[in-house]
Structures are given as structure tokens and as C-alpha cells.
Amino acid sequence: MNAPLKALEGSGARPSGAKGASDLPALMRQIGRDARTAARVLALAPAVQKNRALAAMAKAIRAGSSAILAANREDQAEARAAGATPAFLDRLALDPERIAAMADGIEAVRKLKDPVGWVMASWRRPNGMRIERVRVPLGVVGVIYESRPNVTADAAALCLKAGNAAILRGGSESFRSCRAIHAALLEGLAEAGLPASCVALVPTREREAVGMMLSGLDGTIDVIVPRGGKNLVERVQTEARVPVFAHLEGVCHVYVDGKAKLGMAKSIVLNAKMRRTGVCGAAETLLVDRAGAAKLLKPLITMLLDAGCEVRGDAAVMAVDRRVKPASKEDWSTEYLDAVLTAGVVDGIDAAIAHIERYGSHHTDAIITEDRKAAEKFLREVDSAIVLHNASTQFADGGEFGFGAEIGIATGRLHARGPVGVEQLTSFNYRIRGSGQTRP
Amino acid sequence: MNAPLKALEGSGARPSGAKGASDLPALMRQIGRDARTAARVLALAPAVQKNRALAAMAKAIRAGSSAILAANREDQAEARAAGATPAFLDRLALDPERIAAMADGIEAVRKLKDPVGWVMASWRRPNGMRIERVRVPLGVVGVIYESRPNVTADAAALCLKAGNAAILRGGSESFRSCRAIHAALLEGLAEAGLPASCVALVPTREREAVGMMLSGLDGTIDVIVPRGGKNLVERVQTEARVPVFAHLEGVCHVYVDGKAKLGMAKSIVLNAKMRRTGVCGAAETLLVDRAGAAKLLKPLITMLLDAGCEVRGDAAVMAVDRRVKPASKEDWSTEYLDAVLTAGVVDGIDAAIAHIERYGSHHTDAIITEDRKAAEKFLREVDSAIVLHNASTQFADGGEFGFGAEIGIATGRLHARGPVGVEQLTSFNYRIRGSGQTRP
Numbered sequence: 090m091n092a093p094l095k096a097l098e099g100s101g102a103r104p105s106g107a108k109g110a111s112d113l114p115a116l117m118r119q120i121g122r123d124a125r126t127a128a129r130v131l132a133l134a135p136a137v138q139k140n141r142a143l144a145a146m147a148k149a150i151r152a153g154s155s156a157i158l159a160a161n162r163e164d165q166a167e168a169r170a171a172g173a174t175p176a177f178l179d180r181l182a183l184d185p186e187r188i189a190a191m192a193d194g195i196e197a198v199r200k201l202k203d204p205v206g207w208v209m210a211s212w213r214r215p216n217g218m219r220i221e222r223v224r225v226p227l228g229v230v231g232v233i234y235e236s237r238p239n240v241t242a243d244a245a246a247l248c249l250k251a252g253n254a255a256i257l258r259g260g261s262e263s264f265r266s267c268r269a270i271h272a273a274l275l276e277g278l279a280e281a282g283l284p285a286s287c288v289a290l291v292p293t294r295e296r297e298a299v300g301m302m303l304s305g306l307d308g309t310i311d312v313i314v315p316r317g318g319k320n321l322v323e324r325v326q327t328e329a330r331v332p333v334f335a336h337l338e339g340v341c342h343v344y345v346d347g348k349a350k351l352g353m354a355k356s357i358v359l360n361a362k363m364r365r366t367g368v369c370g371a372a373e374t375l376l377v378d379r380a381g382a383a384k385l386l387k388p389l390i391t392m393l394l395d396a397g398c399e400v401r402g403d404a405a406v407m408a409v410d411r412r413v414k415p416a417s418k419e420d421w422s423t424e425y426l427d428a429v430l431t432a433g434v435v436d437g438i439d440a441a442i443a444h445i446e447r448y449g450s451h452h453t454d455a456i457i458t459e460d461r462k463a464a465e466k467f468l469r470e471v472d473s474a475i476v477l478h479n480a481s482t483q484f485a486d487g488g489e490f491g492f493g494a495e496i497g498i499a500t501g502r503l504h505a506r507g508p509v510g511v512e513q514l515t516s517f518n519y520r521i522r523g524s525g526q527t528r529p
Numbered sequence: 530m531n532a533p534l535k536a537l538e539g540s541g542a543r544p545s546g547a548k549g550a551s552d553l554p555a556l557m558r559q560i561g562r563d564a565r566t567a568a569r570v571l572a573l574a575p576a577v578q579k580n581r582a583l584a585a586m587a588k589a590i591r592a593g594s595s596a597i598l599a600a601n602r603e604d605q606a607e608a609r610a611a612g613a614t615p616a617f618l619d620r621l622a623l624d625p626e627r628i629a630a631m632a633d634g635i636e637a638v639r640k641l642k643d644p645v646g647w648v649m650a651s652w653r654r655p656n657g658m659r660i661e662r663v664r665v666p667l668g669v670v671g672v673i674y675e676s677r678p679n680v681t682a683d684a685a686a687l688c689l690k691a692g693n694a695a696i697l698r699g700g701s702e703s704f705r706s707c708r709a710i711h712a713a714l715l716e717g718l719a720e721a722g723l724p725a726s727c728v729a730l731v732p733t734r735e736r737e738a739v740g741m742m743l744s745g746l747d748g749t750i751d752v753i754v755p756r757g758g759k760n761l762v763e764r765v766q767t768e769a770r771v772p773v774f775a776h777l778e779g780v781c782h783v784y785v786d787g788k789a790k791l792g793m794a795k796s797i798v799l800n801a802k803m804r805r806t807g808v809c810g811a812a813e814t815l816l817v818d819r820a821g822a823a824k825l826l827k828p829l830i831t832m833l834l835d836a837g838c839e840v841r842g843d844a845a846v847m848a849v850d851r852r853v854k855p856a857s858k859e860d861w862s863t864e865y866l867d868a869v870l871t872a873g874v875v876d877g878i879d880a881a882i883a884h885i886e887r888y889g890s891h892h893t894d895a896i897i898t899e900d901r902k903a904a905e906k907f908l909r910e911v912d913s914a915i916v917l918h919n920a921s922t923q924f925a926d927g928g929e930f931g932f933g934a935e936i937g938i939a940t941g942r943l944h945a946r947g948p949v950g951v952e953q954l955t956s957f958n959y960r961i962r963g964s965g966q967t968r969p
């Protein structure tokens with residue numbers, strides 16, 4: 090399901106007007122410096138100005154629809170000629186509906202509350218000083234993505250809302266589409282009187298640009314967000330010399346406790362696995378408590394098989410339906426992103442938690458049970474970004490959390506964990522108001 | 530004032546019982562794995578158990594005082610023989626008072642509120658799901674420090690309180706002292722039934738161990754905290770492949786606005802510069818508003834010179850007192866950590882802010898003024914971890930913030946910024962309680 094990293098790096102074909110390879114480091118450094126300068130302007134820009142830019146961006150995307158579609162047709166033709174898969178071509182393709190969705194997405198971000206300037210905490214010290222912890226922008230966000238051109242608009246809007254400059258590097262197959270979308274974004278910035286460098290698009294397909302971004306461009310990039318398949322994320326996590334907000338994979342579990350209601354278990358398991366199989370919050374492993382297996386296991390497995398899901402199971406699971414295939418050792422830690430599930434029977438909640446800690450990816454895991462104590466234990470002891478009781482793992486999404494929009498989901502433990510929305514794209518500082526206090 | 534990095538890396542002398550160099554990678558990887566396992570135990574340990582360990586640690590440090598002092602005398606003798614400076618020897622030296630302070634410090638950390646399990650935010654979604662954002666430990670904290678042996682106890686206590694395992698690597702000159710303190714910490718862990726690997730001390734002086742920690746020990750270290758001089762911090766920031774909580778330097782400014790009261794300006798400037806010159810929150814640069822210079826400049830500069838502070842100034846500052854030396858270009862961005870100050874006259878608050886952004890280190894900066902609007906502008910526009918109005922920069926300290934204790938001050942923009950206390954040593958996750966919700 091993932092575009093290969095090669096796709097990101099492209100053919101090396103040079104867009105007309107791009108500089109020679111020898112200029113690339115200088116070009117990239119200049120982009121970094123300009124982004125840093127723009128970030129300072131954006132950090133102090135009032136909410137109304139950022140919102141004006143966002144509104145104008147959405148408008149310009151709608152107005153530029155035919156130019157964007159024309160650019161996209163060229164990208165598609167080139168990718169098709171290069172033998173791209175249908176799935177890849179689908180991710181690359183834009184149509185009027187997808188363009189409208191992009192503009193709507195920008196509008197949705199515009200309507201979010203501005204996170205900059207929020208007082209997160211405030212307290213008075215015994216000496217009378219008042220300390221405030223206030224949200225400020227992070228700075229410069231580097232976004233590295235693959236074939237989906239809409240990331241250009243989505244990521245730029247979120248970064249801008251949080252007061253951050255963005256340096257965007259799209260997949261080379263979508264180069265023309267990204268450029269056309271970027272042109273619309275620049276119109277929006279200009280209309281609001283914001284510098285064009287607030288949203289930079291790396292203006293070349295040269296693959297070395299990615300490595301330069303991962304090095305941080307002389308300290309000008311504060312954080313990198315990769316958007317794409319596992320190969321891209323893995324490369325970014327391995328090579329980046331700056332912090333990364335990402336998850337490598339979502340090996341998400343549903344544990345059906347012995348005290349689960351069958352009806353609820355069925356609807357949650359079906360939704361968690363089959364609603365959309367290609368999202369990171371899709372369940373990949375089903376664990377059933379041995380204590381409830383007699384009642385729960387067969388109906389759950391049959392339901393999944395009947396719904397068109399391949400099931401790979403341990404001996405106990407294989408015993409309930411002939412269609413179940415044997416699970417290999419690798420299956421337990423595999424993210425299928427497809428209508429395939431590994432299923433096993435475990436000896437109670439402690440075994441379930443131990444299994445999840447061993448084979449999971451600390452992304453999203455759920456327990457289904459009517460036993461409140463078991464639920465609380467699971468919520469407390471499973472060390473994942475998102476842990477749910479009696480709800481589908483497919484809720485692992487910034488929109489579903491009420492964040493309005495997200496730039497991705499992070500499984501790292503620092504700064505951002507779980508959905509990364511506008512709040513997670515901010516930092517903070519301390520502001521202290523005194524009346525002449527000195528330290529004894 | 531800073532111990533050179535060489536001090537950290539030491540002579541390469543091998544403590545008896547340490548493994549050969551060929552085993553070092555294996556030894557360090559094992560320490561990492563053990564710490565990861567211990568972190569899982571600690572993450573689920575109740576507050577009362579962690580507090581029991583802390584109390585027992587403090588007790589064991591007091592009880593072990595003579596053994597610690599004996600080890601320290603050996604360290605001192607070796608350092609003296611190797612020609613260490615008096616300042617270095619002072620940092621290395623322990624006495625009964627410093628040992629008591631270490632034990633008191635652990636007790637103070639014990640009394641802090643346990644940050645783990647705090648519900649930082651909680652909200653209900655339209656579909657009835659309740660989402661909680663809950664503090665959890667960060668995981669494994671690597672601490673790399675230099676000559677001060679007390680960091681062994683201070684860092685271990687803070688990490689433990691926040692539920693983190695710690696891997697400590699002290700300076701090789703304080704190797705015996707650190708080992709003796711560590712032995713007392715292990716007693717405390719044992720008494721509380723916690724694994725010894727909750728607090729690991731790298732059991733060798735081999736310098737390669739530092740580089741291995743900076744590589745993250747196969748992903749087992751979540752964050753590195755360097756404690757020591759600029760050379761150490763610089764090396765850690767440059768080489769670390771894991772996040773770092775640190776500040777390279779504190780080039781802190783006091784801007785005396787035209788509308789400052791002279792009396793308050795004098796007491797804050799004197800305190801900010803001279804209370805302790807060697808701390809990172811000490812002021813290094815004084816900026817005086819041209820609009821108030823006639824009234825403010827001479828008294829401030831004379832006061833500093835009379836207090837024994839060397840003043841390096843621009844032309845305007847040199848004109849008020851013959852003792853002022855000319856400031857070189859480098860002076861404006863120099864952290865003296867000594868009784869030296871650079872002083873200049875600027876054209877109002879905008880020039881002051883521009884100067885601070887250009888020459889400062891984004892650590893701590895203050896404005897002195899009776900003009901509320903100017904103060905608010907300064908607090909909003911100066912992009913430093915800590916910004917103060919009418920208070921001394923020397924308040925840049927976790928204790929002064931009410932954090933109880935700090936492991937350091939960070940100028941990075943991700944996760945922790947400003948004083949790093951127990952709260953900053955935690956991460957969080959999302960816990961969702963549903964009643965059968967599936968995603969449409």
C-alpha cells in the first residue's frame with residue numbers, strides 16, 4: 090500500500106528553471122534561512138492575519154482548480170508511462186472533488202482556535218512574581234511527503250495556523266501538482282501581507298534535497314514530519330538529525346476480554362479491522378481471552394472471515410474455522426494495512442498486555458470488556474500513544490479527537506504523542522511579571 | 530569555569546573489575562536493555578514505592594557518608610596529581626555538608642507531587658467517548674556529567690520520581706565518588722523492592738561509553754541530559770542521535786527601558802549580574818534605552834564598576850566612566866560566567882529586541898520598565914525560554930519556578946523549554962473510555 094521511497098526521490102528529471110546540482114546546497118540553505126526569517130514574522134502575526142491568508146489560500150485553490158488539474162494530468166501521464174501501480178496513480182490523482190476537499194480543509198483549519206498566545210498555566214510565587222507558560226510557535230517545520238499532492242495544502246495550512254513556517258518537499262511524481270497548489274498558497278500569503286517564505290516548496294526534484302532537509306539545513310528546521318509509507322518514515326527516522334514527529338507503523342490490537350459483550354465485541358472488531366484497512370489505526374491483531382473464548386472466539390472469527398478478512402491464527406483460532414490460516418511468527422508484529430488479521434487466544438489480561446508490549450508498535454490498542462477493573466488496568470498498563478476501552482481503534486485520528494485536523498500521528502515519547510494537531514505544532518515559553526524582585 | 534571535555538573522558542584508567550574494551554559495546558547494550566526493562570517496572574510503580582526508595586536512598590547516603598568521603602579523597606588525590614585546577618578540585622570535592630545537601634535534595638524530590646498519572650486534560654466527544662490526556666514517564670534518561678559527583682544523586686532522584694530509569698555517566702575524575710554514591714542509591718532501590726537497573730551507573734571510565742550513549746544504545750535511551758560545561762553540551766548536541774535537554778549557553782540580557790525607575794534598575798541589574806556570576810541565568814549584557822540614558826546609564830555603570838564588575842561598552846557607555854573598556858564584536862554574544870558585562874545603548878525597545886534576537890541565546894532575558902505596554906511587547910516578542918519584566922534573570926531556575934528541583938535548563942523548542950523538572954521528564958498518552966463506539 091505504500092509508495093516506495095524511490096517514488097519520493099524520483100527520476101532525477103530536472104524541472105525547467107531548476108538550478109544545477111552544484112547549487113543545490115546553497116539553494117537549500119537559502120530556503121532554510123528564509124524560512125527562519127519568515128517564522129519570526131509569523132510568530133508575531135496576529136490570528137486575524139493568518140486567518141486572512143488561510144481564507145485567501147482556500148479561495149485561490151478553488152480559483153486555480155483548472156491549472157492544478159492540468160498540472161496533475163501531466164504528473165499522471167508521466168507516472169503512468171513510468172509504470173506506476175493503480176494504487177499509486179490513485180494517490181496521485183486529483184479531481185474537482187479532491188480539490189474542493191483541499192480548500193475545505195484549509196477553511197476548517199482557519200476556523201480552529203489560534204493556539205499561539207494561549208496561557209497554558211499561570212501561578213504566583215511567594216515573592217509576588219507571576220509566572221505564565223504561554224504557547225508560541227515551534228518555528229520551522231519540514232514536511233517530506235510522497236505522491237499525494239493534497240499534503241501540500243493540508244500541511245501548509247496547519248503549520249501556518251500554528252505560526253510556523255513550512256518547508257515542503259513533495260514526491261517527485263507529484264512535482265507539477267504540488268507546484269500548482271503551492272502557487273495558490275502563495276497567492277493567499279500575498280493577499281494577507283505575509284512573506285512567501287512562510288510556505289516554501291523545494292523547487293527541484295533532486296533527491297539530495299531530502300537528505301539536506303534531514304540534516305536540518307544548518308539548524309533552521311526545528312522538526313521534520315514525514316507523510317507517506319513505511320520506507321519514507323524509516324529513512325527519515327534513521328537519518329534525521331532533527332526531531333521527527335512520526336509513527337513507523339500501527340500494529341494495533343483489539344483485546345476481547347472474557348467479560349466482553351459479544352455484540353459490542355463484534356461491532357468494534359469489525360469496525361477496527363474493516364472500516365478502512367489502510368489507515369494506521371486499523372486493527373492488525375485480535376487477542377481473545379481464553380476465559381471467554383468458548384463464547385466469543387468462533388462468532389468473531391466467523392464474522393471476520395464472512396466479511397472478507399483473511400484470518401491467520403494460532404491453534405485455538407484455527408480450530409474454530411477451517412478457513413483460518415496458520416499465523417507465522419512474523420504475523421504477530423505485521424502491519425498489513427489490508428483485509429488480513431492475526432488472531433490468538435491469550436491467558437487473560439496480563440498475557441494480553443504482555444503480548445501488546447512485545448509485538449505492538451505503541452500506537453493504538455483497545456480492550457473490550459464490561460469489567461471496569463480490567464479496563465482501567467489495560468488503560469494504565471498498555472504503553473501506547475492511544476489506549477481505548479470499548480471503542481474502535483479507528484478513532485486514532487486528530488479529527489476524531491476534536492483537534493480539527495492533524496499532520497500525522499506520532500509514536501515518539503517527546504513533545505507530540507498521538508495525533509499531531511495545531512497545539513502539538515507549538516512550543517511554549519515562560520513569561521514572568523515582577524515588581525522589582527531580585528534573587529536572594 | 531567549565532571543566533573541559535577531556536575531564537569527562539578521563540585518563541582511560543580502568544577500574545578494577547571493569548570489562549575489557551572489546552566487551553564495552555556489549556556491556557553498554559546490556560545496560561540499555563536492562564534500563565528499558567526497569568523503566569517498564571518503574572512506569573507502573575505506585576508513588577508510595579518510588580517515595581520509599583527515595584527515602585531509603587537519602588538515608589543510605591547519610592549512612593554511607595564516610596565511605597563516600599573516602600572514595601572522594603582518592604578521586605581528589607588523583608585529580609590533584611594530574612594537575613587539576615583549584616576550581617575543578619572544588620567541583621569535585623565532597624565534605625559532610627555537601628553529602629548532607631545531597632540527601633536533603635533527594636528528600637525534597639521525594640516530597641514533590643508524583644507527576645505520573647496526572648490527568649492533564651479531559652474532554653467528551655459528541656459520540657460520548659471521554660478522552661483523557663495522562664502523564665506517563667518518558668522512559669530511559671541518559672545523564673552525562675562531569676566533575677560534580679552530586680549529580681549522581683540529584684539526577685537519579687528526579688528521574689526516579691518521574692518514573693524513568695536513568696543511565697548515569699559521570700566524569701572519570703569523580704569515578705570513585707560516583708560509585709560510592711551509586712552504591713547508596715542501589716540500597717534505596719533494594720529496600721523499596723525496585724530493580725537495581727532503575728539507576729545504572731556506567732561502570733567504566735572508558736571514553737567510548739559516552740559515544741555509545743549518544744547513539745541511543747539501540748533505541749533504549751529516550752533523551753540525554755548533559756550536565757556540565759559548554760564543551761560537553763556542544764559535543765552532546767552535535768553527536769547525539771536522540772533528543773537532548775540542554776542549553777549551550779545563557780547569553781542573558783537586561784534591557785533598561787527609558788521608563789525604568791533607577792532604583793529598581795540598579796537593584797535588578799546588580800542582582801542579575803553579580804549575585805552569582807557563574808550561573809546560566811546571570812546577565813551578560815546590559816542594554817540601556819537611549820531615551821533614558823542621560824538619567825540611567827551613568828549610575829548603572831558606576832554601580833557595576835564599583836561592585837567589581839568589568840564593563841565592556843560601546844562608545845556611549847565608555848563616555849560615562851573611564852574604567853569602561855571597549856566592547857569587541859565578540860563581546861556581544863559572549864557568556865562570561867564571570868564578573869564581566871557588555872553594555873550598550875540602544876534606540877528603544879525595538880532595537881533592544883532586535884539586538885537580543887541577534888546576539889542572545891534564547892535562554893533568559895529581562896526588561897525593566899514602568900511602561901506596561903513596553904513590558905508586554907517585550908514579553909511577547911523576545912523569543913527566549915524565559916522572559917521577565919521587572920525581575921532578575923537569576924530567577925532562571927526550577928526551584929525559583931516552584932518546580933522543586935530541576936535537572937537543567939533547556940533552550941530547545943521541543944518538549945522541554947526552560948527549567949526541566951519532574952513534569953518535563955514525563956510524556957503522556959491518551960486514554961479513551963467508550964461504550965461501544967465505532968467510527969462511521
